Amino acid sequence: MDTDRLNKQLAFITEVDKAKHILRNTILMDASRQENDAEHMWHMALGILVFAEYANKKELDLLKILKMALIHDIVEIDAGDTYAYGKFDSEVVADCEQKAARRIFGLLPEDQAPEFIALWNEFEQAETKEARFAKALDTFMPVLHNYHTRGKQWQKNNVTSDRVLARCSARMAQGSEKLWEYVQELLDDAVKKGYLKP
Amino acid sequence: MDTDRLNKQLAFITEVDKAKHILRNTILMDASRQENDAEHMWHMALGILVFAEYANKKELDLLKILKMALIHDIVEIDAGDTYAYGKFDSEVVADCEQKAARRIFGLLPEDQAPEFIALWNEFEQAETKEARFAKALDTFMPVLHNYHTRGKQWQKNNVTSDRVLARCSARMAQGSEKLWEYVQELLDDAVKKGYLKP
Numbered sequence: 001m002d003t004d005r006l007n008k009q010l011a012f013i014t015e016v017d018k019a020k021h022i023l024r025n026t027i028l029m030d031a032s033r034q035e036n037d038a039e040h041m042w043h044m045a046l047g048i049l050v051f052a053e054y055a056n057k058k059e060l061d062l063l064k065i066l067k068m069a070l071i072h073d074i075v076e077i078d079a080g081d082t083y084a085y086g087k088f089d090s091e092v093v094a095d096c097e098q099k100a101a102r103r104i105f106g107l108l109p110e111d112q113a114p115e116f117i118a119l120w121n122e123f124e125q126a127e128t129k130e131a132r133f134a135k136a137l138d139t140f141m142p143v144l145h146n147y148h149t150r151g152k153q154w155q156k157n158n159v160t161s162d163r164v165l166a167r168c169s170a171r172m173a174q175g176s177e178k179l180w181e182y183v184q185e186l187l188d189d190a191v192k193k194g195y196l197k198p
Numbered sequence: 199m200d201t202d203r204l205n206k207q208l209a210f211i212t213e214v215d216k217a218k219h220i221l222r223n224t225i226l227m228d229a230s231r232q233e234n235d236a237e238h239m240w241h242m243a244l245g246i247l248v249f250a251e252y253a254n255k256k257e258l259d260l261l262k263i264l265k266m267a268l269i270h271d272i273v274e275i276d277a278g279d280t281y282a283y284g285k286f287d288s289e290v291v292a293d294c295e296q297k298a299a300r301r302i303f304g305l306l307p308e309d310q311a312p313e314f315i316a317l318w319n320e321f322e323q324a325e326t327k328e329a330r331f332a333k334a335l336d337t338f339m340p341v342l343h344n345y346h347t348r349g350k351q352w353q354k355n356n357v358t359s360d361r362v363l364a365r366c367s368a369r370m371a372q373g374s375e376k377l378w379e380y381v382q383e384l385l386d387d388a389v390k391k392g393y394l395k396p
Contacts, residue, residue: 001376009248014346016244017227020237029215039218042240046214046268050207050306063261066268070244108248148212178199 005109012107018077025083025157026142031149037073037081040141045069047137054178055136057129068123068134071116075100084142084167085159097124126174136175139168140183147186151195160197161187203307210305216275223281223355224340229347235271235279238339243267245335252376253334255327266321266332269314273298282340282365283357295322324372334373337366338381345384349393358395359385 022037035043048065073081078100082093105116122128126135143164146154154164164187172180190196220235233241243264250260271279276298280291303314320326324333341362344352352362362385370378388394 001379006380010342013241013245013248014227014342017241017343020226020233020241021228021230028218029212030219032219035218036237038240039234039236042217042236042243042268043211043215045240045243045264047211049265049268050211050310063264066243066261066264067247070240070247070264112248144208144212145215181199182204 008107008109009112012104015104015107016074016077019074022073022076022081024081024142025086025153026145027149027153029145029148031152035145037076041070041073044072044134044137044141047141048134051137051140051176051179052133054176055129055133056175056177057133060133061130064119065130065134067119068131069137071105071120072123072134072138074104075120077104083157085157085163094124126171129175132175134175136172136179139171140176140179143168143183143186147190147195150193151190154190154196158197161191164196206305206307207310210302213302213305214272214275217272220271220274220279222279222340223284223351224343225347225351227343227346229350233343235274239268239271242270242332242335242339245339246332249335249338249374249377250331252374253327253331254373254375255331258331259328262317263328263332265317266329267335269303269318270321270332270336272302273318275302281355283355283361292322324369327373330373332373334370334377337369338374338377341366341381341384345388345393348391349388352388352394356395359389362394 019037019041023034024037024040026035026040027033028035045066048062048069052060052062075097079093079096082088101117101120105113105120108116122131123134126132165184168180168183172183187196191198217235217239221232222235222238224233224238225231226233246260246263246267250258273295277291277294280286299315299318303311303318306314320329321332324330344350363382366378366381370381385394389396
């Protein structure tokens with residue numbers, strides 16, 4: 001066995017344990033605490049399996065979508081979580097995340113690192129059908145969490161329905177028209193119930 | 199869109215959020231706290247991607263292995279985590295987990311539930327090459343955690359190296375001889391460093 005190669009893989013798998021400490025703005029369905037990135041990547045990957053039939057495009061490479069889901073937030077170990085409805089400079093965030101991708105995936109052997117970096121870039125760019133469906137799920141999951149916790153984080157952050165609609169439209173419609181339709185109904189209901197400001 | 203179908207899928211994806219509350223005996227690499235099932239399923243799935251080359255059998259169905267990793271501990275929402283080196287009646291645990299699988303995967307539409315239950319059973323039985331590699335990773339990950347935390351949980355639970363070796367041999371060798379070889383070296387080193395009792 002190539003010990004140097006294995007050691008690089010072990011360094012990576014150990015480093016990514018830190019994703020379990022990166023807290024997101026999303027809170028768990030029972031409103032008990034914030035979700036972390038590891039939990040989110042698992043839940044999103046499972047969501048991809050469960051909701052695959054609602055993707056706009058058929059004959060998706062499901063394995064590739066799962067890979068994207070499993071790695072997409074690892075960069076936040078260095079770059080931190082950026083709240084979707086917060087104030088941030090998207091260029092600064094993108095630059096910081098690119099550096100993080102090079103450092104963290106760069107721990108892997110030199111033939112594996114580029115594959116992981118390419119998958120992460122493909123997800124970020126959201127131009128392929130696989131990346132678009134992954135992005136749709138990445139957007140869908142926190143909406144479910146917000147709805148189930150009666151809009152706790154929406155209210156805390158003064159988020160209005162037009163902003164949630166704009167974000168979901170931009171990130172969901174190209175991946176899954178059907179889940180996007182459902183989200184519109186859910187957000188209407190959230191406004192009616194007072195979870196989300198009109 | 200079939201609303202009844204979508205509602206069943208949503209009920210499942212909401213229910214499994216509870217896996218984020220199921221604590222395992224494993225502790226995080228920085229020894230700060232116990233790991234939960236959602237975090238473990240994510241980390242194990244990522245380990246499968248990183249270490250796939252060490253599987254005994256080539257031409258594995260990687261998608262199937264990832265699916266197994268993503269669902270294998272969901273039953274613990276009802277059945278709880280069983281500590282590998284604790285005292286338990288394996289028949290009682292198996293029965294409890296079977297019931298949990300029927301209840302939780304049974305929330306899904308009737309064409310999806312059997313697929314998830316079959317995947318979970320295949321993992322449990324560890325007879326196919328995919329299940330054996332998944333099992334190898336499920337065993338490998340907590341060994342890494344134990345080593346990195348200087349055997350904290352091994353010591354707390356009075357675990358000796360012969361028990362860890364017996365368990366790893368039974369659950370790793372059929373899936374990955376190479377990772378099993380590495381684990382033997384790691385355990386030797388853990389004994390030398392005083393992390394694990396001889």
